[in-house]
Amino acid sequence: MDDSDEALMARVARGDEAAFRELSRRHVPAMLALARRILGNSADAEDVTQEAMLRVWTNAPRWRPLAAVRTWITRVVVNLCLDRKRRAPWVALEAAGEIADPSPGAEHGIESSQLDRQVAAAVAKLPARQRTAVALTYNEGMSNAQVAEILDTSVSAVETLLVRARQSLRQALGHLIE
Amino acid sequence: MNTDRQIDKLVAHHLDAGKDADSAAAARVLAALAHPLPRQKAGLLGRLPELLLDWQFAPAWPRVAALVGCAALGLAIGFSGVDRRIDGLSARAAQPTNFASAVFEPEALTGARP
Numbered sequence: 175m176d177d178s179d180e181a182l183m184a185r186v187a188r189g190d191e192a193a194f195r196e197l198s199r200r201h202v203p204a205m206l207a208l209a210r211r212i213l214g215n216s217a218d219a220e221d222v223t224q225e226a227m228l229r230v231w232t233n234a235p236r237w238r239p240l241a242a243v244r245t246w247i248t249r250v251v252v253n254l255c256l257d258r259k260r261r262a263p264w265v266a267l268e269a270a271g272e273i274a275d276p277s278p279g280a281e282h283g284i285e286s287s288q289l290d291r292q293v294a295a296a297v298a299k300l301p302a303r304q305r306t307a308v309a310l311t312y313n314e315g316m317s318n319a320q321v322a323e324i325l326d327t328s329v330s331a332v333e334t335l336l337v338r339a340r341q342s343l344r345q346a347l348g349h350l351i352e
Numbered sequence: 353m354n355t356d357r358q359i360d361k362l363v364a365h366h367l368d369a370g371k372d373a374d375s376a377a378a379a380r381v382l383a384a385l386a387h388p389l390p391r392q393k394a395g396l397l398g399r400l401p402e403l404l405l406d407w408q409f410a411p412a413w414p415r416v417a418a419l420v421g422c423a424a425l426g427l428a429i430g431f432s433g434v435d436r437r438i439d440g441l442s443a444r445a446a447q448p449t450n451f452a453s454a455v456f457e458p459e460a461l462t463g464a465r466p
Contacts, residue, residue, distance in 0.1 A: 189392060198385050203378040211367060216377060224381050232393050293366040312360070313367040343359050350362070 179243035187234040194234075198227050201244065204314070205251045211309035212255040214298045222258060226251045241323065248314070249324045252306055259302040289350060296346035304339040307332055 179200070185193035202223060209219035209226075229250055237246065297305060303325065310321045322332045429435050458464060 187392075191389060194389065195382075195385065198382055202381050202385075203375065206378050206381060220377050220381055224384050227381070227385055228390065231389050232391070235392050289362075290366055293362050297363065297366065308363065309367065312364045340356060340359060343363060344355060347359055347362060348355065 180239055183234065183237060183239075183243045186231065187237055194231050197230070197243070201247050202227065205247060208248065208309055208313060209251055209255050211297075211313055212252070212302065212306050213258065218258060222251060222254045226254050229254075245320060245323060248310070249326075252310070252324050256302055256306065292350060293347060296343050299346065300339050300342055304335050304342070307335040308339050311336060 177196075179197065182193045182197045186197060205226060206219055206223045209222045210216055213219050213222065226247065230247055297308065300308065306325065307321055310316045310324060311318075316324070318329050318332045318336075322329045325332065325335075
């Protein structure tokens with residue numbers, strides 16, 4: 175049996191719950207990591223990922239194989255993340271404090287590297303769209319064209335987002351490199 | 353340029369570090385998705401081809417060909433006049449050929465047109 179994402183999606187579109195669970199098993203971990211990178215919050219990331227997968231299920235019959243399934247799911251997750259960032263009240267980073275990470279070994283991870291924390295803080299300070307472009311490029315290894323498709327914008331706009339993000343990161347992290 | 357590359361490396365390393373650390377969270381999301389799923393959104397129009405296929409409304413091509421053949425034969429017979437009776441032909445020939453004047457001729461007394 176063809177177990178490609180597209181074949182699974184075709185089955186999901188016919189209401190096959192087993193195919194949906196297989197598709198979820200494949201994509202939930204990566205989508206969760208992506209949502210966490212964009213939102214900077216594990217609990218919100220879980221909510222968004224769950225909602226995104228439910229939207230994939232409910233809208234599956236309308237899906238047309240114009241883009242890869244992974245690209246489509248990523249787009250749903252990114253849109254939900256950006257919506258949530260837009261709706262969330264602004265809170266100063268210092269006021270937000272450290273977010274508890276329920277994953278095993280999280281405490282050790284937090285203590286492990288001062289450098290990692292500084293990079294995390296610098297990435298967290300980026301505007302949502304810049305952070306999304308950075309996460310998709312570095313985390314998912316996507317091309318600028320793929321990122322543009324997901325963010326529903328042009329390739330040159332993605333390049334601008336990445337250039338600005340790198341400028342901000344250079345300002346924030348430059349002293350660590352020199 | 354070198355600084356950019358080092359920053360790229362730092363960010364990539366940072367993002368990559370947390371990539372697979374969410375197995376517990378992923379398990380929670382998958383468990384939540386194991387509950388009964390909501391109804392899928394699909395209009396009747398979108399489901400029509402599937403419904404027709406399920407009801408085996410797919411056309412049987414030999415029968416369609418036979419139907420088209422019969423229709424074509426009927427048209428050919430109709431146009432060629434093979435089916436017309438000989439006496440019908442002669443009666444028709446006796447009728448006036450100018451139908452327009454016969455139909456639209458005004459009445460002699462009132463002058464009304466039909």
